[in-house]
């Protein structure tokens with residue numbers, strides 16, 4: 001290490017506190033990346049601030065020294081947004097985990113950015129309330145990161161994305177200024193809602209240092225149905241039939257390839273014997289006999305129409321959990337095949353055609369590739385994963401997958417879809433942003449960044465260059 005970084009680190013320690021700066025190589029590796037594995041972490045240092053003032057001090061320090069800052073939450077992101085590859089200072093929020101100011105009338109609660117999603121869910125439960133944004137990584141993802149990436153997950157069809165639950169934000173911009181946005185109000189029509197720019201902004205405009213989150217009533221007697229379908233058109237017909245009569249809390253799908261891997265590699269039981277190409281997983285609040293009867297009628301109707309070949313409805317919490325495990329364990333289970341990943345969306349009605357086009361091109365060009373489809377089909381959000389064949393080295397596989405990305409994004413563009421439905425852009429997708437956003441839009445985004453971050457120090461190089 002030359003003198004400059006050493007001196008810089010000393011100055012950084014003075015700006016915050018020595019104990020809050022880490023420079024050992026394990027920490028640099030650990031905090032320098034998220035769940036993506038395509039970039040080599042190379043941060044200058046890690047800072048763990050414990051107050052808003054310390055975050056401001058770090059930003060001012062970075063501005064003075066023209067060093068990039070990368071925010072880091074639970075590091076469960078899948079788009080390399082919280083990755084530091086270029087001598088940046090990583091600002092990790094692990095020491096800012098307090099939940100406070102619960103208000104039962106407003107049904108709001110104030111969270112520091114490092115609050116773990118599950119911590120907020122448990123807090124809400126203790127107050128007989130519910131924080132509904134949920135996903136497989138809730139045990140480690142942090143609220144600040146969820147907001148910065150506008151995290152979605154498995155209940156979006158009913159409850160929306162993280163954006164819908166943020167009623168107030170405090171942010172530190174690239175000048176070190178603290179902005180207090182919206183103060184928990186339900187109604188506030190006083191011009192531009194700046195809060196929304198920071199939600200999903202991936203830390204490129206400023207860092208979230210506090211959030212006022214809304215809670216809601218807990219769902220009652222959640223019950224799930226897993227239905228086996230012959231094809232994607234069947235899945236769409238099931239969605240249409242159920243949505244017409246039942247308020248669904250989830251509508252997920254996955255393929256037989258996905259289910260068989262989960263059953264083979266975890267303790268999860270196959271819910272029924274008949275394998276079918278696709279499965280729909282529906283959830284609803286089973287609160288009356290009338291609802292239960294309606295669901296059973298719909299189930300029978302779907303079987304009569306041939307949309308459903310077999311299916312099962314949960315009769316207990318453990319059965320509900322087993323059905324959810326079939327879906328939630330997919331991502332983790334397939335990690336061992338070093339999968340190529342993509343997260344894309346189109347309007348719901350176009351999903352079957354869209355999926356078939358991608359299947360066709362990949363099967364034609366690379367017949368040795370095994371595609372694992374799953375996702376939040378009720379939101380038009382597909383997770384495309386391709387397992388690395390044993391015969392290919394990781395390098396060869398990645399090279400071929402670059403072609404896959406191009407074909408996939410061309411199809412996304414043709415369908416006026418999104419190249420990133422819920423995982424964000426980060427480093428991973430910035431080169432493809434024009435498939436979903438116009439040059440004019442990207443120019444405006446660059447202009448907005450300049451306003452909040454004139455020196456370009458806040459998560460530089462993410463979303464766009």
Ligand SMILES: O=C(O)CC[C@@H](O)C(=O)O
Nearest residue numbers: 136331341342383384385
């Ligand atoms: O691993 C993936 O491709 C998706 C991860 C996550 O968004 C999910 O829905 O399980």
Ligand SMILES: [Zn+2]
Nearest residue numbers: 153376383422
């Ligand atoms: Zn997802």
